[in-house]
Amino acid sequence: MYTYLRKAQYHETDKMGIVHHANYIKWMEEARVDFLEQIGLPFQEIEAAGIASPVAGLSIDYRTPCTFGDTVEIEVAVEKYTGVQLSVSYTMKNAADGAVVASASSRHCFLKAGRIVSLKRENPAFHEILRAQVRD
Amino acid sequence: MYTYLRKAQYHETDKMGIVHHANYIKWMEEARVDFLEQIGLPFQEIEAAGIASPVAGLSIDYRTPCTFGDTVEIEVAVEKYTGVQLSVSYTMKNAADGAVVASASSRHCFLKAGRIVSLKRENPAFHEILRAQVRD
Amino acid sequence: MYTYLRKAQYHETDKMGIVHHANYIKWMEEARVDFLEQIGLPFQEIEAAGIASPVAGLSIDYRTPCTFGDTVEIEVAVEKYTGVQLSVSYTMKNAADGAVVASASSRHCFLKAGRIVSLKRENPAFHEILRAQVRD
Amino acid sequence: MYTYLRKAQYHETDKMGIVHHANYIKWMEEARVDFLEQIGLPFQEIEAAGIASPVAGLSIDYRTPCTFGDTVEIEVAVEKYTGVQLSVSYTMKNAADGAVVASASSRHCFLKAGRIVSLKRENPAFHEILRAQVRD
Numbered sequence: 001m002y003t004y005l006r007k008a009q010y011h012e013t014d015k016m017g018i019v020h021h022a023n024y025i026k027w028m029e030e031a032r033v034d035f036l037e038q039i040g041l042p043f044q045e046i047e048a049a050g051i052a053s054p055v056a057g058l059s060i061d062y063r064t065p066c067t068f069g070d071t072v073e074i075e076v077a078v079e080k081y082t083g084v085q086l087s088v089s090y091t092m093k094n095a096a097d098g099a100v101v102a103s104a105s106s107r108h109c110f111l112k113a114g115r116i117v118s119l120k121r122e123n124p125a126f127h128e129i130l131r132a133q134v135r136d
Numbered sequence: 137m138y139t140y141l142r143k144a145q146y147h148e149t150d151k152m153g154i155v156h157h158a159n160y161i162k163w164m165e166e167a168r169v170d171f172l173e174q175i176g177l178p179f180q181e182i183e184a185a186g187i188a189s190p191v192a193g194l195s196i197d198y199r200t201p202c203t204f205g206d207t208v209e210i211e212v213a214v215e216k217y218t219g220v221q222l223s224v225s226y227t228m229k230n231a232a233d234g235a236v237v238a239s240a241s242s243r244h245c246f247l248k249a250g251r252i253v254s255l256k257r258e259n260p261a262f263h264e265i266l267r268a269q270v271r272d
Numbered sequence: 273m274y275t276y277l278r279k280a281q282y283h284e285t286d287k288m289g290i291v292h293h294a295n296y297i298k299w300m301e302e303a304r305v306d307f308l309e310q311i312g313l314p315f316q317e318i319e320a321a322g323i324a325s326p327v328a329g330l331s332i333d334y335r336t337p338c339t340f341g342d343t344v345e346i347e348v349a350v351e352k353y354t355g356v357q358l359s360v361s362y363t364m365k366n367a368a369d370g371a372v373v374a375s376a377s378s379r380h381c382f383l384k385a386g387r388i389v390s391l392k393r394e395n396p397a398f399h400e401i402l403r404a405q406v407r408d
Numbered sequence: 409m410y411t412y413l414r415k416a417q418y419h420e421t422d423k424m425g426i427v428h429h430a431n432y433i434k435w436m437e438e439a440r441v442d443f444l445e446q447i448g449l450p451f452q453e454i455e456a457a458g459i460a461s462p463v464a465g466l467s468i469d470y471r472t473p474c475t476f477g478d479t480v481e482i483e484v485a486v487e488k489y490t491g492v493q494l495s496v497s498y499t500m501k502n503a504a505d506g507a508v509v510a511s512a513s514s515r516h517c518f519l520k521a522g523r524i525v526s527l528k529r530e531n532p533a534f535h536e537i538l539r540a541q542v543r544d
């Protein structure tokens with residue numbers, strides 16, 4: 001299980017005294033980028049191959065708030081991968097007590113020159129790396 | 137139909153040259169806050185009554201990117217309201233051509249002194265304002 | 273005197289209950305972009321001419337905090353313009369009582385193909401527009 | 409010399425392809441918070457003592473842009489400390505080549521119950537920790 005550690009920053013809190021909910025979307029990106037790097041598929045290489053992998057959609061459930069100084073463990077996993085579409089799941093836990101902070105999911109497609117492509121056909125090497133992450 | 141106008145800012149773009157997807161979550165909040173003010177339920181009054189209405193969850197589908205200088209029309213509506221839970225829907229369109237930029241939904245509960253409460257029981261006046269927004 | 277109106281958003285507050293100081297830097301950019309548009313020099317035209325005008329430096333003094341729901345009036349003016357360098361000044365006032373929220377200044381140069389250029393030589397039309405803004 | 413390491417994130421870039429200048433202000437805060445923790449003066453303790461240390465002003469010079477994936481080394485030091493006012497300096501260098509990304513400075517005062525206080529008188533223990541950081 002891959003985990004990304006993230007410390008909640010002061011500038012990420014809001015007047016309720018907790019991390020503002022929009023920041024979790026940025027944490028998902030940071031965790032996804034780091035996860036891809038760990039599995040041998042750094043974003044820079046994807047971009048260098050002329051492929052973009054934008055966020056097509058996402059959903060998130062906010063459970064227990066976290067705040068400035070908390071360390072959050074973000075478990076990242078490939079939820080689904082078809083060669084054309086990728087879904088990534090995120091479970092965020094407060095490192096102090098294991099409380100689930102949020103659980104989320106993001107969907108991605110692959111673009112080349114602005115058109116949706118099959119990563120399987122476009123780049124078999126990248127495809128194999130993602131396919132190997134699918135849990136049976 | 138209530139619509140919030142939002143101009144996409146330079147600082148909201150990313151290296152793909154488009155508005156970064158996390159910013160739409162902030163736009164949803166801005167539009168929701170303005171919508172509540174328009175229907176006679178300003179956030180400041182809710183907070184002054186000791187009630188918080190945090191985001192319990194959200195989902196968003198990204199359709200057509202927008203970028204710096206674009207004006208986006210965000211249609212906001214109460215999707216569902218039970219007296220305890222509130223769902224708000226958002227349809228974002230590029231003002232230039234009407235293209236759907238994103239469609240989204242957010243779920244909210246009501247808290248008083250940190251506990252989930254029924255807004256219907258806690259504040260009948262606020263309750264009526266929201267109930268009147270439910271489309272038949 | 274050109275003034276940009278900006279409403280402080282919920283997502284811009286921090287756990288002190290006030291607008292986080294980093295957001296004022298974004299407001300400066302928004303106000304500058306709008307000011308340039310008002311004087312006939314929209315950012316998009318500058319970029320279309322292949323010219324970038326990055327922020328070379330800035331300074332800001334924070335005076336009176338503002339918070340969610342406050343409307344801030346940002347007075348923008350060309351402080352100095354030499355044809356090669358541009359300084360822009362910003363005075364932010366709370367619309368409710370005229371209290372100075374912050375005063376700031378940003379410095380800019382002009383780049384073409386990544387090199388510093390004289391706007392005066394590179395684009396006399398743009399140069400004239402900025403020069404006319406210099407207060408005697 | 410204390411150094412804070414910060415990886416530039418995708419969501420921090422803008423359409424010029426580089427880290428947007430407003431994000432450096434957040435990095436300054438992150439580095440300052442971590443620096444204070446390292447010298448034995450965590451922000452949480454300062455806040456627990458009822459003392460706030462807001463940013464009274466800042467200035468920054470942007471030198472060499474950095475972008476997504478770059479690691480930036482932020483050297484933090486107490487520039488000046490009088491018991492009433494604190495100035496912190498920041499030198500940001502690209503870890504890859506040592507190029508100076510930005511150099512900056514922030515000024516802080518100390519507040520208790522909303523009033524400016526002398527930290528020297530208010531909290532001699534905190535005062536000693538900061539005083540020991542002043543370079544001769």
